[in-house]
Amino acid sequence: VGLTAAASLAGGLTLLxxxxxxxxxxxxxxNGLSAARGGDPEAVVDxxxxxxxxxxxxxxxxxxxxxxxxxxxxxxxxxxxxITTATRNGSLIARQASRATISADxxxxxxxxxxxxxxxxxAMEPDLSETVALLAAGVDELDDARSPWLLSPVAxxxxxxxxxxxxxxPEAQIAAHAARVVPGMLGQDRPRRYFVAFGSPAxxxxxxxxxxSWALLEFDKGKVSQIDADRVNVLxxxxxxxxxxxxxxxxxxxxxxxxxxxxPQNLASSPQLSTVADxxxxxxxxxxxxxIDGFVYLDGYVLAAxxxxxxxxxxxxxxxxxxATNAVDFFFDEQYRVAERGAAKSELDxxxxxxxxxxxxxxxxxxxxxGRELGPVARAGRLQVATFDADENAFLRAIRLQRLFVxxxxxxxxxxxxxxxxxxxxxDTYLHRDITYxxxxxxxxxxxxxxxxxxxxxxxDDVPAYALGTNSPGVNxxxxxxxxxxxxxxxxxxxxxxxxxxxxxxxxxxxEVEVELxxxxxxxxxxxxxxxxxxxxxYGLSIWHQPLVNNDDVHVEIETADGxxxxxxxxxxxxxxxxxxx
Numbered sequence: 014v015g016l017t018a019a020a021s022l023a024g025g026l027t028l029l030x031x032x033x034x035x036x037x038x039x040x041x042x043x044n045g046l047s048a049a050r051g052g053d054p055e056a057v058v059d060x061x062x063x064x065x066x067x068x069x070x071x072x073x074x075x076x077x078x079x080x081x082x083x084x085x086x087x088x089x090x091x092x093x094x095x096i097t098t099a100t101r102n103g104s105l106i107a108r109q110a111s112r113a114t115i116s117a118d119x120x121x122x123x124x125x126x127x128x129x130x131x132x133x134x135x136a137m138e139p140d141l142s143e144t145v146a147l148l149a150a151g152v153d154e155l156d157d158a159r160s161p162w163l164l165s166p167v168a169x170x171x172x173x174x175x176x177x178x179x180x181x182x183p184e185a186q187i188a189a190h191a192a193r194v195v196p197g198m199l200g201q202d203r204p205r206r207y208f209v210a211f212g213s214p215a216x217x218x219x220x221x222x223x224x225x226s227w228a229l230l231e232f233d234k235g236k237v238s239q240i241d242a243d244r245v246n247v248l249x250x251x252x253x254x255x256x257x258x259x260x261x262x263x264x265x266x267x268x269x270x271x272x273x274x275x276x277p278q279n280l281a282s283s284p285q286l287s288t289v290a291d292x293x294x295x296x297x298x299x300x301x302x303x304x305i306d307g308f309v310y311l312d313g314y315v316l317a318a319x320x321x322x323x324x325x326x327x328x329x330x331x332x333x334x335x336x337a338t339n340a341v342d343f344f345f346d347e348q349y350r351v352a353e354r355g356a357a358k359s360e361l362d363x364x365x366x367x368x369x370x371x372x373x374x375x376x377x378x379x380x381x382x383x384g385r386e387l388g389p390v391a392r393a394g395r396l397q398v399a400t401f402d403a404d405e406n407a408f409l410r411a412i413r414l415q416r417l418f419v420x421x422x423x424x425x426x427x428x429x430x431x432x433x434x435x436x437x438x439x440x441d442t443y444l445h446r447d448i449t450y451x452x453x454x455x456x457x458x459x460x461x462x463x464x465x466x467x468x469x470x471x472x473x474d475d476v477p478a479y480a481l482g483t484n485s486p487g488v489n490x491x492x493x494x495x496x497x498x499x500x501x502x503x504x505x506x507x508x509x510x511x512x513x514x515x516x517x518x519x520x521x522x523x524x525e526v527e528v529e530l531x532x533x534x535x536x537x538x539x540x541x542x543x544x545x546x547x548x549x550x551x552y553g554l555s556i557w558h559q560p561l562v563n564n565d566d567v568h569v570e571i572e573t574a575d576g577x578x579x580x581x582x583x584x585x586x587x588x589x590x591x592x593x594x595x
Contacts (some may be wrong), residue, residue, distance in 0.1 A: 138192035313344030429557030438482025458548035487532035499544025
């Protein structure tokens, strides 16, 4: 007993002497992570090396002769193992992360004069992958080292350290994934061609907007060039010659009503990006005499975000300078005034091509700032990218450049309100939607309630005639669809029962109503629902965001099976999941 007490005292004091090094190492590691997220590689290396040195010193102390006997003493052994495991893994990870930061010269990963240095990105992959492996192994070892015998302060610190490492792991995985797949996407092994569609949600389609202009880009060993660019009408002959689509799984409404094979401006007539990408590959086969390797969708909000990075772009044909401040207003208002003033159609048509060509030739910043500026428009669905490679698409989804229109089994309830313009006008610029989801769920999981969509036309007095359309100017015909897993009991327009179209798409029921909205009027559509959610599953609601000119105002009023309520009102700027604690 005396020997045990003496060994415990000596070992305990030795472990306590390592506390300062442990605290210093953890603080430095946190500072390094913060510097990494802030894009300061020098500070990252400095802090991570400090963390590694401090944790090395702590591990050496913990494994010193005075502390080793603790491994033979119950309870003390668990504390000794926890501390040595934490310091060893922390030191290895910090040292490896420092090496990865040195080899991963993020500043070199940018586009200059239309070219990206792929060799630099490829060189990062081994160290990034090793960092991921160490993080994953470290999390597992720390989990194994946790014990019910640990004192509360030690157990709490172990849990905190493990959680922090687990939180960093996905970011490291994305970085390693990028180093693995992006070089191929940018033409490392063979030239890659991307069809870039410029959508205008002023004339809405299910993915976002009517496609008016396009560009065909090629990446060859990191060098980008614009192969072709034009208005969408030049594609008519090509899409009609390829009308027999190779993929038999296209939604029937996509082929039979939107008819992108006849009207390629309707390529974006599906909320599922993969459907649109597949159709572009099939229908545009032969464009530029080479297969299409990917599809990119963007709208005016994306170009405005890009102009923050490149600076102003002058469109010489129209004597117009576009900036991040005026670009959105130009695309959704001024360009229609330009058309009304009688500008040559060819000049107006050349806006997108001119802007995009200038962007390609500009100096773009590295990934950190690109992410800050383009992240919001990507999450909103305004910037979307798809290829035909599963690993590449997994990466694109991880960085929010690709959305999947699917029901999530992890979320019990969901809905989407999606519209398409049917009046061949730009009137969706002035269309506003107010959506209320009002439902109740009982103890058996039975769901009843309604989705109310209030449409409001707010057309200014000086609106350009070009935007009003030629058929019944000012009257906005909208095909309004509710996607839901639940059954439709009835649908009313302004209090009167109306007919609806029904189809099943992407795991949802799609209920569509045609609505005509006169200028500066409002109408209300009520979808009455009945359905079922898993009563054993904690309630949650997923809401899909359609990237229109104006974001929806959403109100959620829910009574859940456990008697709790959810009452929230917000502007829907991107997909969202809400529940009792959100």
